[in-house]
Amino acid sequence: VCIVREDMRHAYANGKYCDITGYSSSELKKIRIARLILTDKRETWKNMYQLFFHNEIKIEKSFIATAIRKDGKKCSIECSRAITIWKGKPAIQLIVRDVTEGMERENKIKASNKLLSDQIINITAELISSSGKLKQKRNELISHKLELEKVNKELLQTNRAMSILARNIDKKKKEVERKTAHTVLTKIIPIINDLKKQKGMQKYL
Numbered sequence: 676v677c678i679v680r681e682d683m684r685h686a687y688a689n690g691k692y693c694d695i696t697g698y699s700s701s702e703l704k705k706i707r708i709a710r711l712i713l714t715d716k717r718e719t720w721k722n723m724y725q726l727f728f729h730n731e732i733k734i735e736k737s738f739i740a741t742a743i744r745k746d747g748k749k750c751s752i753e754c755s756r757a758i759t760i761w762k763g764k765p766a767i768q769l770i771v772r773d774v775t776e777g778m779e780r781e782n783k784i785k786a787s788n789k790l791l792s793d794q795i796i797n798i799t800a801e802l803i804s805s806s807g808k809l810k811q812k813r814n815e816l817i818s819h820k821l822e823l824e825k826v827n828k829e830l831l832q833t834n835r836a837m838s839i840l841a842r843n844i845d846k847k848k849k850e851v852e853r854k855t856a857h858t859v860l861t862k863i864i865p866i867i868n869d870l871k872k873q874k875g876m877q878k879y880l
Contacts, residue, residue, distance in 0.1 A: 676768065685703040
């Protein structure tokens, strides 16, 4: 806890506040509270402090700020402010809590969550990409399957045609053999028999 006068100088600081800032109570009484604030935030802090001090704005809820310790290290503090009276004059009472470790844990959790979120996004993108490739491969396989079925059908038709041709050739062959046998029996054999009966021709048979 600390009490700050209207000129932004410390009027009081307890031991815990001194531990957080790194300054002793006597040192804090010599410096303005703005010195504990980041350089680029000091003007904003001063303006807000004056507005708050004169009740032009009211900040009831606690807020988080980054303070600069005496050793130059940064620390995160949670502050609650209220108007009070110090030695008969208006002042601001600050209740300060060091939340550095909690903020670091929170930042780590946020970083981990972001990393996990990025990984999920990347994995999802890879899955979508893989899904597209699998769909393309599936379409290619279907196309090959249809082509093979077409070729197989053509082969079956060709095989049937060849079978029919082979059967026709076999029929023609048997027909020729039958006609040849008939010719031999009906024409050639009788001639040979007649020649056998004729004298002088037997020596040629």
